[in-house]
Amino acid sequence: MTTRLRASRDYSHDVADFAVALADPEFHRARLDAGGGGEVEHHRVTGTPADGTVEVVVRQPVPTGQVPPALGRLLTGGLVLRRTERWRLGPRRCDGRVEVAVPLAPVRAEGTMSVAAADGSGCRLEVDVAVTVTIPLAGALIEGAVADGVRQLTSVEHDNITRWLDAHPREES
Numbered sequence: 001m002t003t004r005l006r007a008s009r010d011y012s013h014d015v016a017d018f019a020v021a022l023a024d025p026e027f028h029r030a031r032l033d034a035g036g037g038g039e040v041e042h043h044r045v046t047g048t049p050a051d052g053t054v055e056v057v058v059r060q061p062v063p064t065g066q067v068p069p070a071l072g073r074l075l076t077g078g079l080v081l082r083r084t085e086r087w088r089l090g091p092r093r094c095d096g097r098v099e100v101a102v103p104l105a106p107v108r109a110e111g112t113m114s115v116a117a118a119d120g121s122g123c124r125l126e127v128d129v130a131v132t133v134t135i136p137l138a139g140a141l142i143e144g145a146v147a148d149g150v151r152q153l154t155s156v157e158h159d160n161i162t163r164w165l166d167a168h169p170r171e172e173s
Helices: 015-022 025-033 139-167
Strands: 002-011 039-048 051-061 080-089 093-101 107-117 123-133
Touching: 002 139, 015 080, 015 093, 015 107, 015 123, 015 139, 025 039, 025 051, 025 139, 039 080, 093 123
Parallel strands: none
Antiparallel strands: 002 123, 039 051, 051 080, 080 093, 093 107, 107 123
16 A cells, blocks of 8 residues: 655745755755754765756654654664655756655655745745555554654755755855
8 A cells, every 4th residue: 555645845935046955965964954863875966956967865864753663663773764866957947756765664655846936936845755665454554654754854854945045045147
């Protein structure tokens, strides 16, 4: 069974600002920090924020209280998400794919992300991810709990992204 997670967040900055942020490895470190740590394992930019690609891999621990007990019993050392994002950057729209794996656990998520102009000014980040847990009987329960945990992490990341964009204004050319 699969649980679908859809989320969107609005930002007062434009798509070009978001593209510049995605191309900066410090942005990815900053968006993880308040969520309990984490690390950027890999970050590669090809081209420019106006016309390029970004691949980033982050490792992000999930706070113990957010780990479903049935899954926690299967893990040693806590739950760590390994998230791989691949973005196509542009000044008017950024599109990406995300894959999330939990090493040594039967949990996987994959889906799409996009950043596009929002009504009025600013931009909207939209995420559509399918979470799959391959544990007989308890899989659906764990999927729901994992999806809830991811929602909580995205809320923290939203705050971190907002702070980053506010602190790093893009210079107009």
